[in-house]
C-alpha cells in the first residue's frame with residue numbers, strides 16, 4: 001500500500017496545521033512522499049503511541065512499518081536522512097534562532113489558531129461542518145453533521161489545554177494581531193523569516209496560518225484586511241518545489257534585520273514567559289499555570305509537552321560552542337527570548 005520504499009509515507013488532513021507544515025516541507029525539500037488520506041476504509045497502518053496528526057510511517061527494518069508523530073523531531077529526522085535543500089541553517093547560532101521561532105509557531109501561534117477556531121460561532125459552525133468531511137465524506141448528511149457536532153463538543157473543552165479562556169483570549173488575539181503586523185513588515189523586505197530561503201520556522205508559522213488565514217472565518221477576515229502580504233505568503237509557502245536555495249540565502253546571525261528581531265521580541269513577550277511559567281508549574285505539580293503575559297493575567301492547565309519543548313531548546317542552546325553561543329546571545333539580547341536560556 002502507498003509509496004514504494006524510497007517514498008516517505010504520512011497520514012494527515014488539510015485541516016491539521018502540522019500536517020500542512022510537514023507536507024509543505026516535503027515539497028520544498030523535494031522528498032518524494034505518499035500522503036495517505038485517512039478515512040474509515042484506511043488500510044491498517046500501525047497506530048502511533050499518541051494519536052496525533054500528521055503521523056509518519058517508517059520501515060521498521062523487519063518488513064513492517066512503525067508510526068511516528070511530532071513535527072519538530074520528524075523535521076530533524078528528515079534533515080538527517082535526506083541531503084540537500086535543508087530547512088535547518090548549518091550555522092548553529094542561526095539554527096537556534098530557527099528552533100526558537102519554530103517553537104513559537106508550533107506552540108504559541110497554534111493558540112491563536114485553536115482559539116479563533118473554537119471561540120466564535122461562525123468558526124465553530126464551519127469547522128464542525130467541514131473538518132469531519134476530510135475523513136468521513138461518504139457518511140450520509142445527518143451522520144456527517146452529527147460527527148461534526150461531536151468533534152466540536154470534543155474540541156471546545158480542549159480550549160483550556162491550549163490556554164484559551166475569557167482571561168487569555170484577549171492576550172492571544174492581541175499577540176496574533178501584533179504578529180501579523182510584524183510579519184507584514186518583514187515580508188516587505190524579505191522572502192522568508194531567516195533570509196532568502198525557507199527555514200523550519202517558516203513551515204511552522206505557515207502551518208498555523210493555513211487555518212487562520214484560509215479557513216477560519218473570523219481570523220481570515222481580520223488577516224486579509226490587515227496583512228495582505230502574510231495572506232499571499234501563506235499560499236506561496238504551499239509549494240516551494242521550484243525554489244533554488246543557496247547557502248548565501250541565509251541571514252548572518254550577527255546581522256539580523258530589525259524586522260526579524262521585532263518578531264523575536266514578540267516571542268519573548270508572550271511565548272517565552274509562558275514556557276517558563278508552564279515549566280515551573282509542571283515541575284511543581286501545580287494544578288494551574290498562573291502568570292502574567294504582556295502584563296495581563298494568564299491562567300491555564302499545565303501542559304507537560306510544552307515543558308519538554310523548553311527542555312529541547314535548552315539542550316540545543318547548551319550544545320552550542322562558545323563562539324556560536326556568543327553570537328546567539330547577541331542575536332537574542334533584549335528580545336526576552338534569552339530568559340529561556342538564563343532562567
Ligand SMILES: N[C@@H](CCC(=O)N[C@@H](CS)C(=O)NCC(=O)O)C(=O)O
Pocket residue numbers: 015016017018019051052053054069070071072106
Ligand atoms: N507537537 C505535534 C502536534 C500535533 C497535533 O497536535 N496535531 C493535531 C492536529 S493539527 C492533533 O492530532 N490533535 C489531536 C486531536 O485533535 O485529537 C506536532 O508538532 O506534530
